[in-house]
Amino acid sequence: xxxxxxxxxxxxxxxxxxxxxxxxxxxxxxxxxxxxxxxxxxxxxxxxxxxxxxxxxxxxxxxxxxxxxxxxxxxxxxxxxxxxxxxxxxxxxxxxxxxxxxxxxxxxxxxxxxxxxxxxxxxxxxxxxxxxxxxxxxxxxxxxxxxxxxxxxxxxxxxxxxxxxxxxxxxxxxxxxxxxxxxxxxxxxxxxxxxxxxxxxxxxxxxxxxxxxxxxxxxxxxxxxxxxxxxxxxxxxxxxxxxxxxxxxxxxxxxxxxxxxxxxxxxxxxxxxxxxxxxxxxxxxxxxxxxxxxxxxxxxxxxxxxxxxxxxxxxxxxxxxxxxxxxx
Amino acid sequence: xxxxxxxxxxxxxxxxxxxxxxxxxxxxxxxxxxxxxxxxxxxxxxxxxxxxxxxxxxxxxxxxxxxxxxxxxxxxxxxxxxxxxxxxxxxxxxxxxxxxxxxxxxxxxxxxxxxxxxxxxxxxxxxxxxxxxxxxxxxxxxxxxxxxxxxxxxxxxxxxxxxxxxxxxxxxxxxxxxxxxxxxxxxxxxxxxxxxxxxxxxxxxxxxxxxxxxxxxxxxxxxxxxxxxxxxxxxxxxxxxxxxxx
Numbered sequence: 001x002x003x004x005x006x007x008x009x010x011x012x013x014x015x016x017x018x019x020x021x022x023x024x025x026x027x028x029x030x031x032x033x034x035x036x037x038x039x040x041x042x043x044x045x046x047x048x049x050x051x052x053x054x055x056x057x058x059x060x061x062x063x064x065x066x067x068x069x070x071x072x073x074x075x076x077x078x079x080x081x082x083x084x085x086x087x088x089x090x091x092x093x094x095x096x097x098x099x100x101x102x103x104x105x106x107x108x109x110x111x112x113x114x115x116x117x118x119x120x121x122x123x124x125x126x127x128x129x130x131x132x133x134x135x136x137x138x139x140x141x142x143x144x145x146x147x148x149x150x151x152x153x154x155x156x157x158x159x160x161x162x163x164x165x166x167x168x169x170x171x172x173x174x175x176x177x178x179x180x181x182x183x184x185x186x187x188x189x190x191x192x193x194x195x196x197x198x199x200x201x202x203x204x205x206x207x208x209x210x211x212x213x214x215x216x217x218x219x220x221x222x223x224x225x226x227x228x229x230x231x232x233x234x235x236x237x238x239x240x241x242x243x244x245x246x247x248x249x250x251x252x253x254x255x256x257x258x259x260x261x262x263x264x265x266x267x268x269x270x271x272x273x274x275x276x277x278x279x280x281x282x283x284x285x286x287x288x289x290x291x292x293x294x295x296x297x298x299x300x301x302x303x304x305x306x307x308x309x310x311x312x313x314x315x316x317x318x319x320x321x322x323x324x325x326x327x328x
Numbered sequence: 329x330x331x332x333x334x335x336x337x338x339x340x341x342x343x344x345x346x347x348x349x350x351x352x353x354x355x356x357x358x359x360x361x362x363x364x365x366x367x368x369x370x371x372x373x374x375x376x377x378x379x380x381x382x383x384x385x386x387x388x389x390x391x392x393x394x395x396x397x398x399x400x401x402x403x404x405x406x407x408x409x410x411x412x413x414x415x416x417x418x419x420x421x422x423x424x425x426x427x428x429x430x431x432x433x434x435x436x437x438x439x440x441x442x443x444x445x446x447x448x449x450x451x452x453x454x455x456x457x458x459x460x461x462x463x464x465x466x467x468x469x470x471x472x473x474x475x476x477x478x479x480x481x482x483x484x485x486x487x488x489x490x491x492x493x494x495x496x497x498x499x500x501x502x503x504x505x506x507x508x509x510x511x512x513x514x515x516x517x518x519x520x521x522x523x524x525x526x527x528x529x530x531x532x533x534x535x536x537x538x539x540x541x542x543x544x545x546x547x548x549x550x551x552x553x554x555x556x557x558x559x560x561x562x563x564x565x566x567x568x569x570x571x572x573x574x
Contacts, residue, residue, distance in 0.1 A: 020330050046437065055425045059362075206338065206380045211416065214416045217422060263513075266513045
């Protein structure tokens with residue numbers, strides 16, 4: 001029904017834009033009418049916990065997403081493309097580590113860095129450098145490293161290991177993209193550029209918010225499902241095996257989709273696992289998780305996400321294990 | 329989904345975030361420190377919706393200011409109408425969840441499914457504050473009991489607040505969810521209850537329990553972590569506190 005209504009307007013110019021607004025109004029009226037039965041349905045403990053976790057992942061992530069959307073709108077509208085040509089080294093191979101290090105100073109969570117990386121690519125920054133920024137910024141910013149230090153009071157080397165391993169993955173992925181990446185894998189969604197700075201700014205904000213926000217909803221729902229469905233006792237049997245424990249926590253980091261500011265506390269609480277496997281958890285989490293894969297699919301396209309996420313995952317597991325082996 | 333519908337969805341989403349952050353609703357999902365950012369976020373979403381509607385409903389006025397040459401603004405809006413992200417409809421889900429369902433804070437279900445937090449060992453446990461009984465957090469009680477050999481708890485009456493949960497042996501346990509960032513990382517801390525009057529309220533009821541330290545220990549079957557116990561003197565059901573997480 002939605003499709004026909006939305007596609008209808010071009011044929012009848014008089015009824016422009018009525019379609020989805022009408023659907024929306026009808027939907028809202030139905031919701032208000034069926035409010036009682038609806039909240040009654042969400043009464044079982046599983047469904048209740050699911051809804052709580054779903055809402056809390058979203059509420060926690062939205063301020064960071066808004067920060068990222070604002071920053072990307074400012075980059076897209078107010079920062080001229082020539083700025084990036086001057087700010088980053090001309091050679092892409094050098095621009096990658098520079099962009100990775102730039103991620104260190106910008107505090108933000110992974111949800112914010114996806115639209116920012118999209119805006120950077122639109123503004124002509126070489127995709128390899130933008131992707132290095134995308135991976136580095138949520139993993140090694142000051143807030144995340146402080147949180148890691150607080151969560152592991154007895155193991156300060158954990159902070160260093162996390163920073164080094166994450167930076168290594170970000171830079172290596174950037175270089176890997178330079179060698180193997182193809183520009184046509186990245187499909188930035190069509191975003192009309194309206195005339196006028198104010199109009200363009202709010203248009204970019206609205207578009208990115210609705211787009212990335214919608215994919216954030218998918219990610220939050222997936223994370224809530226995992227949280228409720230996978231009982232913790234399954235993990236216990238995996239913790240004793242050194243190789244299985246690394247793989248288990250790497251997969252768990254992808255499934256749980258916890259914000260990078262919080263994942264150190266969760267890692268600290270998984271105390272029956274080895275430090276190396278928990279380091280892998282911390283390196284993988286901010287770079288590949290359900291919420292991020294959904295958002296990358298939305299911002300860069302499916303062809304990109306289906307190649308980029310598995311490659312990052314493999315590299316992050318490898319870098320985390322090697323760093324843990326050497327440092328911890 | 330056209331831009332007007334997007335604006336309405338953003339308005340509702342921003343309104344839901346504003347409502348949750350103005351009331352105590354947000355305490356069920358995130359830490360209190362996020363509140364100012366949530367207020368700004370809600371305001372920004374509402375502003376985005378207002379500006380979108382402003383530019384949509386008065387395209388002529390917006391264009392005149394932007395560029396004097398009149399152009400077919402209407403038809404341009406049309407052509408892009410069906411390119412607009414359809415995934416945005418999903419933003420209605422959190423609106424429904426926040427405004428209509430408003431799910432409660434995590435409780436007994438999570439406490440039963442996850443293993444208790446292992447209290448972190450501190451090098452120095454100061455004496456408990458004055459008071460008889462003295463109110464102590466569950467996490468503080470557990471780490472004093474397990475790592476300080478209960479030295480600082482000796483001879484003191486303590487008062488713990490939490491919800492009732494069922495222990496590994498079917499006995500009563502007091503639990504509370506500890507949240508470090510948002511409810512998604514919430515994990516329970518559990519204290520076993522022993523002795524005293526029988527606790528005969530349903531699981532999930534909030535209790536205030538007064539008692540003394542007990543040397544009894546148990547292992548959480550979920551993660552093999554130590555559970556400290558409290559020798560109960562008296563207990564009473566209470567209304568859930570505003571901040572349910574520790």
